[in-house]
Amino acid sequence: MPSKSTLLWFRRDLRLGDHPALTAAAARGTVIPVFIHDDSVANLGAAPKWRLGLSLECLGAALEAKGSRLILRRGPALEVLEELIEETGVDAVYWSRLYDGTAQERDSRVKEELGNNGIEAKSFGGHVLFEPWTVATQQGNFYKVYTPFWKSVRDREVDTPLPAPDLTAPSEWPGSEALPDWELGAGMARGESIVRRFANPGESAAQSRLGAFMAQGVDEYATRRDLPAEDGTSNMSEHLTTGEISPAQLWHAALREEKDGKAGAETFRKELVWRDFAYHLLYHTPRLTEGNWREEWDAFPWNEDERRKEVTAWKQARTGIPIVDAGLREMYVTGRMHNRVRMNVASYLSKHLMCHWLIGLKWFEDCLIDWDIANNALGWQWAAGSGPDAAPYFRIFNPETQAKRFDPDHAYIKRWIAEGQENPSKDALSYFDAIPASWGLSPSDPYPAPIVSADEGRKRALDAYENRGF
DNA sequence: TCTTTGTTTAT
């Protein structure tokens, strides 16, 4: 019986379990997995690009363990897919949907062109819990506020995660490029030596981490997740953004714990829904990533010049505000930053330093191994106050109050700031190994005085807010 | 997913 053959186009779904597109492809017949290095990869920031390489390595190995392979090709997606169709004679291309404007545009063109040539081009869910067009208000609009969004989805059914399918290999494999030749870590000089200690790539790593979190962490998640010195978060972000794990797998794992009476499990589901909310907004308003979601904020006098000394001090983590510098250093060294601290560094840049949040968004995009296009954009707009779900007051964090409340014994700050300490931690010192020599910083430098103090910055930002003209 | 200020309550 002639079996059908499908190209499975991997993008941000680098797993075999709970993969609806892969499962459907496997059910049709032979599967040829492919990852394409197109502009969406070329344009990634240094850290996400490097992290992607680790994930691809793991996916390739996992496929080989199933008698399959990951074919790597470089070029515009449509051209590459057409070449592969020609070479292999497949009659279908399957993939998991993405929701940002660039990907949507590319994918609908691919779908149309391949469809015109008699190829079945089909997209599947899996990247989010709820397709953005399936969540709507009574009036039929998309949601702009988190809490009603949460209420509308909290009790919804989420499909039970699928097992990894068996894969049938083609009789002949098309040629593949070699992953090392792509040099995905080239922009990441600090990658191998420093960040590699913290990255945890691959589907099986994601599953063990999830297991550990559900066994131990989730019960106290609601309280511990806010304390940056503790390992109280799920640590799932780098897996979610690469698709090494699916949100549905996390949702169901949390539901099981919720039924067992684990206190933090619902809080964890709420955090998953924040991610979905970000994708919901991104899908309905793609400009979320590009500028003030509330256009009246264009009148706010943010500095947009990246060369300003405040921006340099912020990027180099020498603002003189310990919680801010600690967070920026954690990000530089580990590729991640505790969420509580993300809010603080974002607030300090956009309010105290009066610098445009897009400058910060781009720096995060370059530095975070868990960079997620929707989460990053919503997070920055939220902190800046320019986004949907805005507070009815001028949102401005006090970095001193926040440090007192969430890092009362300075454990987090001490972990990441070397200057002025007799015995700096290994992590604090590793920041100085990671940064470029051209920054000219040394752990024996004195810790700088605040470039803008908590009080002074608050006053200045409030003043700008009151005179903003809207 | 906040901060400040002023007031009340507990010790």
Add this chain to the structure above:
DNA sequence: TAAACAAAG
């Protein structure tokens, strides 16, 4: 005197 609370931005 500090902690808890309420209100307003």
